[in-house]
Amino acid sequence: SQDRVFNFAAGPATLPERVLKKAESELVNWRGSGMSVMEMSHRGKEFLSIIQKAEADLRTLLDIPSNYSVLFLQGGATTQFAAIPLNLCKPNDPVDYLVTGSWGDKAFKEAQKFCKPSVIWSGKSEKYTKIPNFDSLEQNPDARFLHICANETIHGVEFKDYPDPRNKDKILVADMSSNFCSKPVDVSKFGVIYAGAQKNVGPSGVTIVIIRKDLIGNAQEITPVMLDYKIHDENNSLYNTPPCYGIYMCGLVFEDLLEQGGLKEVEKKNIKKADLLYKVIDESNGFYRCPVEKSVRSLMNVPFTLEKPELEAEFIKEAAKEMMVQLKGHRSVGGMRASIYNAMPLAGVEKLVAFMKDFQARHA
Numbered sequence: 001s002q003d004r005v006f007n008f009a010a011g012p013a014t015l016p017e018r019v020l021k022k023a024e025s026e027l028v029n030w031r032g033s034g035m036s037v038m039e040m041s042h043r044g045k046e047f048l049s050i051i052q053k054a055e056a057d058l059r060t061l062l063d064i065p066s067n068y069s070v071l072f073l074q075g076g077a078t079t080q081f082a083a084i085p086l087n088l089c090k091p092n093d094p095v096d097y098l099v100t101g102s103w104g105d106k107a108f109k110e111a112q113k114f115c116k117p118s119v120i121w122s123g124k125s126e127k128y129t130k131i132p133n134f135d136s137l138e139q140n141p142d143a144r145f146l147h148i149c150a151n152e153t154i155h156g157v158e159f160k161d162y163p164d165p166r167n168k169d170k171i172l173v174a175d176m177s178s179n180f181c182s183k184p185v186d187v188s189k190f191g192v193i194y195a196g197a198q199k200n201v202g203p204s205g206v207t208i209v210i211i212r213k214d215l216i217g218n219a220q221e222i223t224p225v226m227l228d229y230k231i232h233d234e235n236n237s238l239y240n241t242p243p244c245y246g247i248y249m250c251g252l253v254f255e256d257l258l259e260q261g262g263l264k265e266v267e268k269k270n271i272k273k274a275d276l277l278y279k280v281i282d283e284s285n286g287f288y289r290c291p292v293e294k295s296v297r298s299l300m301n302v303p304f305t306l307e308k309p310e311l312e313a314e315f316i317k318e319a320a321k322e323m324m325v326q327l328k329g330h331r332s333v334g335g336m337r338a339s340i341y342n343a344m345p346l347a348g349v350e351k352l353v354a355f356m357k358d359f360q361a362r363h364a
């Protein structure tokens with residue numbers, strides 16, 4: 001609608017207006033129940049129908065095999081940085097981390113408290129602009145798992161395919177917080193996929209974990225009950241009070257993604273949007289620059305710098321005047337970042353691209 005901005009925030013991020021309107025229409029009285037989803041018992045039949053439908057739709061979207069559990073948890077992806085080693089490792093188990101940006105680095109650092117992780121490759125010295133050739137990786141055969149961050153939200157580096165884990169149990173673990181449900185994924189290649197919802201699929205407060213069932217049930221003794229996958233799995237994510245409204249919103253987004261034709265269609269739209277944006281950057285004769293190696297540029301987070309950094313504040317100010325907000329890069333890297341998740345309409349990217357061309361013409 002007229003009064004909504006194009007919100008390029010990295011997360012919490014823009015949601016489909018259709019979904020917000022639907023939630024609005026059901027806010028006060030959910031489908032004749034006489035109450036809002038926020039007011040329902042999480043054990044009542046109404047909420048059970050909501051969480052079960054959300055899970056079923058997510059299973060359809062990602063074609064999740066039946067030997068995987070889907071958990072709707074709390075605590076953000078950050079909590080999973082600890083939960084994963086706590087559930088998968090003994091304290092002395094070695095684990096491999098491939099660090100392609102600051103989120104992977106945070107996951108590694110947290111794991112140091114609960115197992116014996118090693119960084120087998122880091123892109124830090126190249127300012128996190130690359131993903132290594134998988135054949136050259138020296139994986140530890142005794143590692144319990146190999147951890148990657150499938151899309152580094154701050155640096156805009158995205159895996160386009162995945163390394164084969166060469167540890168003895170062939171376990172690959174991926175943080176998909178910022179590209180979850182943005183494209184089809186072969187879930188069977190992973191031991192665990194986890195994601196905070198607040199970028200592509202809902203509001204903050206919900207964290208989704210997709211885990212192969214045989215990896216559940218081996219948590220370290222010190223594991224808090226809230227971090228034990230077995231507890232959540234046995235209780236269908238209802239061990240304690242879940243983030244009910246957030247799960248409901250995720251469910252509405254899953255329905256919307258299915259109505260769009262599923263993740264293959266969603267991916268096509270995402271490629272089209274990202275191509276537009278990278279093209280204007282690459283064809284700007286250096287006025288704009290994206291430092292990320294072309295083959296691993298993210299479809300979701302597009303970081304770029306201005307040749308004349310003194311123009312950055314002006315860029316942001318003028319964009320905001322035209323209803324395009326949250327374009328400032330992460331405080332750790334500076335520059336700009338346009339996050340263009342599933343819910344960013346093509347019209348938003350077209351408007352940004354037109355603005356960028358115009359801004360360049362006026363300031364080059």
Ligand code: PMP
Pocket residue numbers: 011075076077078079103149151152153154175176177178196
């Ligand atoms: N991993 C990635 C890739 C992220 O982008 C973020 C949040 N920006 C996190 C982890 C941390 O997520 P949360 O804030 O949900 O704990």
